[in-house]
Amino acid sequence: MDSVFFSKPRPGSGQPLGLSREAIVRKAMEMLDAHGMQKLSMRKLAAELGAAPMSLYWHVPTKDALIELCLDEIYGEFPLPAPDADWEPALREMMHSLRHLALKHPWWVRGIGEFNSIGPNAVAMADSMLEPMLRAGLSTAAAAQSVSTVSSFVTGFALAEANFAARGGMDEPPPDLGKIADLYREKHPRYVEMLNDPAVWMLEGQFEFGLDCVIDGIKARVAALRS
Amino acid sequence: MDSVFFSKPRPGSGQPLGLSREAIVRKAMEMLDAHGMQKLSMRKLAAELGAAPMSLYWHVPTKDALIELCLDEIYGEFPLPAPDADWEPALREMMHSLRHLALKHPWWVRGIGEFNSIGPNAVAMADSMLEPMLRAGLSTAAAAQSVSTVSSFVTGFALAEANFAARGGMDEPPPDLGKIADLYREKHPRYVEMLNDPAVWMLEGQFEFGLDCVIDGIKARVAALRS
DNA sequence: TACGAGCAACTTACATCGTACGAGACCGCA
DNA sequence: TGCGGTCTCGTACGATGTAAGTTGCTCGTA
Structure with a gap:
């Protein structure tokens, strides 16, 4: 139940450093922004980083923890007033x-x-x-x-x-609006009028x-x- | 991309009827309320209904569709003014x-x-x-x-x-509040004061x-x- | 130079998941 | 007796998160 934030990343005074918590989080953010949480998998993320799946687990305890780190990364972009x-x-x-x-x-x-x-x-x-x-x-x-x-x-x-x-661009009705409107036109005319x-x-x-x-x-x- | 709501359940003028879309949705709602969306699996749901996993797929096209049906079931409880x-x-x-x-x-x-x-x-x-x-x-x-x-x-x-x-009951602070407060006490005293x-x-x-x-x-x- | 300690990456393996596919089982009707 | 529809199930595939153990690297120290 402990959060990632309660403990630092693994000590790490070593050398290799082809992988790092920062690099993992950065690439994970890219993939999350592009395809969402459901589509992000540790395997695909590892592949994208040119590493084996289990290698990520040295830097990050769990997938959920990784997502928490990414979430906090978002808050880091928040401009302070x-x-x-x-x-x-x-x-x-x-x-x-x-x-x-x-x-x-x-x-x-x-x-x-x-x-x-x-x-x-x-x-x-x-x-x-x-x-x-x-x-x-x-x-x-x-x-x-x-x-x-x-x-x-x-x-x-x-x-x-x-x-x-x-589903669809900004500031425009969704593509399947026609079907929805047809479905509910007699029963909820007010609602359909709003949709249009x-x-x-x-x-x-x-x-x-x-x-x-x-x-x-x-x-x-x-x-x-x-x- | 078509919604479940655009097409009716499978025709069904047959007989067996140990299973039905209604029964499946009802039990799925129970399990969702108890453990959330992540923990609901078609296999466990089928087991709960005393059926084989794949049997559900006659009545419901997909797990996502089932959840959409359950969602709409919730709206059905909404009391009209x-x-x-x-x-x-x-x-x-x-x-x-x-x-x-x-x-x-x-x-x-x-x-x-x-x-x-x-x-x-x-x-x-x-x-x-x-x-x-x-x-x-x-x-x-x-x-x-x-x-x-x-x-x-x-x-x-x-x-x-x-x-x-x-995480924790209603109208009371979360259990790990102490640790959070300790973490941020020096850097964000205002925030910690609010938490307390x-x-x-x-x-x-x-x-x-x-x-x-x-x-x-x-x-x-x-x-x-x-x- | 030799060696153990610890860091970092990899390999293998398992349980669990959604669901495609196709084989039966049962029914009413011809 | 067969046929077509309605339902249920068994098997199987690919994907997933990750536990456990293995391998090689670079050190500090002797």
Whole structure:
């Protein structure tokens, strides 16, 4: 049950170094971004690295651990906000960053559901989200609640978005929409009408609308919580 | 790429009927609720049903298809709101229902990330979410945006909650919190302080706070969108 | 120069998985 | 008595994660 993050990689003061935890994680990230978690196998990863499958297990205890490391690598790409920014623009910008991570690494959101994110980069990110809220005068609990609320929205949105993106391009209806519409036209005309509305597939706008809603809701509370 | 829902189960006007799509789905749901998607195997499911593994494949084309059927079964449990309810209480109640589904079937949220939800029950649910918003005078696109926003929040919240719930009970800190706190105490004291705040682990309250935020944000827009 | 210690990579092997394929078993109807 | 459809099962293949043990390398030390 112990996380990879609780113990360092194998000591390693040796020499060979054709393989390394960093190299493995890097290549695994490539393959995850390209084909997702299901398609990544230790054997294919090893082949890609020109190594035997079991060689990876010297540097990484298990496949799940490797994925946890890759997840944390994603959080490492998260751009930290300016240290003196006001909470609202800072929060808004961080949530855009979060969504961009989700678009760049489509397997990320699914990973959230299966693994705990307690790596150093994940914690640094969470910490930096807390900071502007605390500086605005919120209590620890209130800051945590606010951050949790917006990032729940963003991850939930990304979860749906990753699903659409998986079948077909961005900002356009999925290819099998016609069949779905035919199936449900008599029973759920409202629903089918929605499917045929192009505005529904403009995900950028949907995200912006939702983010505005959530931040507005928080803004109304910040004043009260601060006093 | 065709969904299970585009074609009916095998014809079946025969006799044996020791096995059936319904029985298989029912038992699969039990096992999914108990142990999650990773642990469900066609072999174990067949054993549980007292059948040979390959027998299942007469009633169900594939394991993924079976999971899609189970997912839709979950949506079938969603209680539809009163047909004349005001949009705000209706939406609020539906989102509570959604969260209860997530707590009852912890694998559900992860399933959203991997499968499209276009089964009859999923569509009926989506349709019933749209209805109160449209009745309040919103356009199709505006109604869809509003619903998408709140349900993104709920699924994102459920995603995190399912993860906590997987390791330890509800409304209490995870067992390995001590180790995590020790790891990051010097580098991210703010974060560790948050982890130690009991209010952070009261998920019920967190959910309520977030839902209030999001619905408030939407409420502010409903007036404008309606005119 | 010789040698053991530990690091790193490899080989082999096993259990488990989804499922393709085809052979039966049973039925109602001709 | 046969036939075609409906269901169940047995066998088998390829892929997967990884436990266990083996081999060779480079050291520090004697």
